[in-house]
Amino acid sequence: QVQLVQSGAEVREPGASVRLSCKASQYTFTDFYIHWVRQAPGQGLEWMAMINPAGGSTSYTREFQGRLTVTRDTSTTTVYMELSSLKSDDTAVYYCARGRLPSAVTKSSWFDPWGQGTLLTVSS
Amino acid sequence: DIQMTQSPSTLSASVGDRITITCRASQSVSIWLAWYQQKPGKAPKLLIYKASSLETGVPSRFSGGGSGTEFTLTINSLQPDDFATYYCQQCKTYSPLSFGQGTRVEIK
Numbered sequence: 001q002v003q004l005v006q007s008g009a010e011v012r013e014p015g016a017s018v019r020l021s022c023k024a025s026q027y028t029f030t031d032f033y034i035h036w037v038r039q040a041p042g043q044g045l046e047w048m049a050m051i052n053p054a055g056g057s058t059s060y061t062r063e064f065q066g067r068l069t070v071t072r073d074t075s076t077t078t079v080y081m082e083l084s085s086l087k088s089d090d091t092a093v094y095y096c097a098r099g100r101l102p103s104a105v106t107k108s109s110w111f112d113p114w115g116q117g118t119l120l121t122v123s124s
Numbered sequence: 125d126i127q128m129t130q131s132p133s134t135l136s137a138s139v140g141d142r143i144t145i146t147c148r149a150s151q152s153v154s155i156w157l158a159w160y161q162q163k164p165g166k167a168p169k170l171l172i173y174k175a176s177s178l179e180t181g182v183p184s185r186f187s188g189g190g191s192g193t194e195f196t197l198t199i200n201s202l203q204p205d206d207f208a209t210y211y212c213q214q215c216k217t218y219s220p221l222s223f224g225q226g227t228r229v230e231i232k
Contacts, residue, residue, distance in 0.1 A: 035221065045160075045168065045211055045223040061220045095167055108218045110158035112179070114167035 002027045004034075004096050004115035011121045017084040020118050022096030029077040030054040033099040035111060036070060036081050038092040048094075051079060052103050059107075086122045093117040126150055126214050130224035136232040141202045145227045147195045147212035156216040159188055159197045162226075163208045172197065173215075199229075207231055 007021040022034060036048040049060045051070045058070050069082045079096060095117045099109035127150040137143050147157065155175040160168035170179045172188035175195055185200040199206055212224040 037223075044226045045162075045213075047220045047222060050218060050221075059219045097167075100170075100173065108156065108215045108221060110170060110173045110213065110215050111160075111168075112170040114169075117167055 002098065002113055004098060004113055006094075006096060006115040006118045009119040009121070011123065012086050013124050014086055014088060014122055016086050016122075017082060018086065018120060019080055019082040020094055020120070022079045022081070022115050024053075024077045024079070024098070027098075029072075029074060031102050031104070033103050033107065033109070034072070034079045035097045035099065037095045037097060037111075037114075039095070039117075040089070040092040043092075049081070050099075050107070052107075053077075053079065054103060083120075086120075088122050090122045091120060093119050125220060126153060126217060126222055128212055128214055128222050128224040130210075130212055130227050132227060133225065134228045134230060136230050137202055138232045139202055139204060142198065142200050143202060143229065145197045145210055145212075145229075147190075147197070147224050149193045149195075149214055152192045153214040153216035155191050156214060157188075157190070157195050158213045158215055159186075160211045160213065161206075161208045162211065168211060171210075202229075 005023045030053045035050045049070045051058045053072045067084045072079045096115040097111035101109040129148045157175045159172040162168040176188045189196045209226045209228045
């Protein structure tokens, strides 16, 4: 079945950077957008960014522009999210999720499936 | 940006109850709305898409309705497995693909 497997938990100090990964399998990687969503402890879901794995085009929410970079490697069907200038407020679980509708149909879609999540802790 | 507002934030209910959660969009999203269920420590699970389409494998006691700016998620005959947090998401426009703040369904 379609699956997204994320990298393991990370701990960083404030000011550092982190790169998280999301490996996709069991479908044509370049046919569907991958999204990043984060959830701070006890809080709701916050959409961060999306990437079209076919051409690598991206869209970021304003809050993260300038310190968030999403890339992909088509040879390994993996999407990466790099967040820089980390703050304690960036402590959260980060999820990747696949758009359900093909990217050729729409950029906007509901998400399914989701990765299992990666906990990022930012602390000195 | 489209803002999504859910109500209530917390809902106390008993097994067997029928409950309804409301989601309002700051502008029309037509039927481009999804509902997710999330349990502690788990990723969200898709329940409903395009406002009223039931995801495969989701029990029929879940139903979605509405269009434009007002939507509902109804659970008929609440089961122990349904106690969780529920989120709506607009899928009309990206950047951002915004979520509601969540509704926690707890045992009365």
